[in-house]
Amino acid sequence: MTTDHLHALLDRYCNLDRLGDDGRRYRTHTRLVRIETGIIRRIPGALRDLGLTGSAPVLLVCDANTRAVAAEDLLARFNEANVAATLVELQPREGHVDLLCDDDLVSRLAQATQQRGAGHLLAVGSGTLNDAAKAAAHELGIQCSVLATAPSMNGFTSGIAAVLSKGVKTTRTSAAPAAVFADPVILAESPYRMIASGLGDLYSKPVSNADWNLSAALLGTLHSDIVMEIVNAGAALLDGVAPRLPSRDPDAVARLTAALMLSGLGMQAAGSSGPASGGEHLISHYIDMTAHAFGETHDFHGCQVAVGTVVTSTLYHELLAIDPSRISIDPLVEAHLDWPAKQALIEARFGPLAPAVIEHARRSWCSRDDLRARIKSLVARWDHITEAVQRTLRAPDDLEQELRSAGCPTRFGEIGVHRDRARRAILHCPDIRARYTILHLAVELQRLEAFADEYVQA
Structure with a gap:
């Protein structure tokens, strides 16, 4: 499938505002999703065109790994484009090896954002950084975007963040990203376990959708044909993808990534995960x-x-x-x-x-x-x-x-x-x-x- 076809499919469900048969409006607030080779050089202009830049700098949010993979290059592109930007490299808590999206990390990122006077957060990474940026942006009342560096989960485009709070993994309302970017070359070079993780997240949909149907049928909770349309559009992209992933096939990785983005847009439209x-x-x-x-x-x-x-x-x-x-x-x-x-x-x-x-x-x-x-x-x-x-x-x-x-x-x-x-x-x-x-x-x-x-x- 060509990049244009993927983008046409994603564009169909960005900025969605559709009235359902149940009388409810189903909306998504992500305005742009782009999956293409060399996307980093186009991000500053894309954010400017969306009105997301200005005198307040864009804060690039990364860790040590994603700084080397993409964030330093991205910061240079902002400087070349004369778009104000700065960078923060988040560190694990004392005594921890890995970053953990918990209340402490969200608080630290919110403080760093205020200290730098940033007006927009741009997460450069995958799950933890994306969740932290969305949660902090929501807390501060500003917008955020993301450059995905691994196709590891479906939360990039969702309006929720997974945060460990009081020891329990919780999902909380967050700022849905205004824009999401991904380069299939960068994604394909990510640790393979993260690529497999993305597929694992998506292959849960037959049972998670069954649970959604079960709850609706037995308890009368929300169910929506509009949301299922988005979910099914993503599922259709996965046909034949799984066995092509171990070779890091760029088309398979791009299709996986687009399916992850559509899954997140489905969550946005539903207003829950x-x-x-x-x-x-x-x-x-x-x-x-x-x-x-x-x-x-x-x-x-x-x-x-x-x-x-x-x-x-x-x-x-x-x-x-x-x-x-x-x-x-x-x-x-x-x-x-x-x-x-x-x-x-x-x-x-x-x-x-x-x-x-x-x-x-x-x-x-x-x-x-x-x-x-x-x-x-x-x-x-x-x-x-x-x-x-x-x-x-x-x-x-x-x-x-x-x-x-x-x-x-x-x-x-x-x-x-x-x-x-x-x-x-x-x-x-x-x-x-x-x-x-x-x-x-x-x-x-x-x-x-x-x-x-x-x-x-x-």
Whole structure:
């Protein structure tokens, strides 16, 4: 696919303002996405044309790696174009090797922005730097843009930032980037694990979309054909891409990147990460938060998501095989924990992280009366609900095979997570986010524990 074709597709969903059949307006605020070789030299002019430059300098936000890869070159291009710009290289917290997007990093970046009198933030990097820049820009009430240096995740164009807050990985409203730039040559030269991570993030969509459909069908939460149109446009770009990535094929990398951008635009239009983040992301977030809290291992976000995708697609496969006439409601309601018991369980499971987790779990917990009504609805509307989730689902074996063709991990051991921790990730992660997923349904049907035990032993 040519660059022009990719840009035409991306332009269709930038600056979106469309009225849905539900009477809601679906908007995106990103004005420009460009994926092309040599893009760095065109960024200063593009930002100027968009009215994003002026007397206040553009602040390039980088780390040591992305400074060498692109930020120094980009700063020189701003100087050549007589566009005011300066640079900040973010450093890990004392005692840490890697940057971590947490409240501290966002605060430090906001302070640096104010100290330099910057009027626009331009992240040069991928997940951590992008999230920090969006969160800081939102806090300061200014706009931001990004030069992606690795196709590692789908958050470049989203209006949310993933921030570790009080030990819990949270998503918060942030400044959607005004413009996003990427050079396929730079992207293709990024560490391959980051490329595989991007594919892993996108291959979660069959199950995250199923979770979105499940929540809408069972709980009446938001669902949108407009958002699904954007998501499906990105998914269509991935046909045949996975096996071409290990050779760093530039066209495959460009298509992957465009699909990541479209996924983020879908989140913008939805006003949440719901269309792109389901139970598989909760597993990844659990791995992240326990890694940072207890010094355990973790991997790139999308690699963890890929592992979670195989877990949740397998869980869907098992639950869809249930005969709804055999679901006995009274024992399920009786086994459902009241809130004091649920809170005590969370405290036992999460230790020092419990206070922050409880904030999220309280919002997703339901009473026994509400659970009874929910399961009655599930049984009565089984065919409708299962048809809704199966619109996007794919067989777990097919997903795993395609991920493996790209060298993406699909099992906990491949991301350094041992069996006991893997079991905890599956069992405990539903409590860390107030978003209904197949994991939550499995808890309510009293099936998650047996599934987790069997899965980690396989």
